[in-house]
């Protein structure tokens with residue numbers, strides 16, 4: 290808009306200059322008017338000459354007038370010459386002649402000045418005309434340029450409006466995309482975190498799977514081995530049970546008592562702990578080793594109100610009880626306040642149910658029944 294206003298402002302200046310051009314035309318006319326007015330003060334013959342000069346041509350009438358003028362001048366000169374023949378008239382004629390010459394000289398000078406002024410005015414007129422034409426051309430060019438600029442301005446305004454609309458749409462689209470991008474970034478980060486966690490979990494599961502696979506393979510191998518071992522044990526068990534049945538049958542025939550996988554010989558005779566053990570060894574076994582409360586209950590139940598030696602002593606080290614196979618005592622079923630080593634008691638005995646089915650330490654020299662154990666399996 291500012292450019293447009295500038296354009297119109299310039300156009301106004303040009304128009305103003307155009308009016309100046311008109312004024313120059315006006316001054317041109319005034320030059321002609323003044324020219325005529327100047328000619329009006331001149332003698333008729335000079336007026337004609339001036340007109341002829343101004344027109345650049347002499348008409349035939351002008352030439353006739355000039356000839357008549359010259360004739361009149363010659364007559365006057367002759368008359369003045371005759372008059373000078375008279376001394377009085379000659380003096381007056383001489384003064385009048387000087388006046389005429391002076392007037393002619395003045396008139397000539399005036400004509401020269403007038404011609405000079407006309408020439409200068411003519412040059413100025415031509416310059417102004419050329420300047421007016423240039424200004425008119427400039428005005429026309431500027432008008433055309435203004436129109437082009439106006440058209441360009443209109444087109445640019447429409448293009449700007451379209452671009453503004455596009456810019457607004459693009460801005461909205463950009464904002465929407467920015468929002469979507471932000472949401473996607475958050476979602477991506479969450480997925481990245483989940484992906485990382487899942488990757489770790491997957492690796493852990495992969496490791497667990499690998500370990501489990503190895504363990505499974507080991508278990509399969511172990512299962513195969515155990516199955517083989519089980520089958521072997523089944524076979525052995527069957528064989529042992531058959532042998533046990535046989536041994537039990539033999540033991541029963543010889544007075545041995547059977548419990549689980551063992552046979553027990555409970556003597557009816559009595560002797561000290563060492564000879565009791567020697568008797569068992571002669572039978573191919575040793576004094577009984579009690580490994581569980583069930584076994585303890587079974588043996589005690591066989592004694593009634595009596596007691597008997599078992600394969601337990603602290604002969605080697607006082608207070609450190611061990612079985613006849615050299616294993617240390619872990620679980621004992623001692624009577625309350627026993628073993629008390631009362632009177633150097635280094636050998637163990639078991640009492641029957643009527644004596645609360647418990648153990649006691651007693652001097653190894655004491656003579657009593659004994660119990661041998663034969664392990665079948």
Ligand code: 2F8
Pocket residue numbers: 627629631632634649650651652
């Ligand atoms: O000397 C044999 C035996 O005598 C007593 O029991 C009947 C002792 N008991 C008490 O003194 C409570 C046993 O310790 C001892 O072995």
Ligand code: CA
Pocket residue numbers: 627628629630631634649650651
């Ligand atoms: Ca005791």
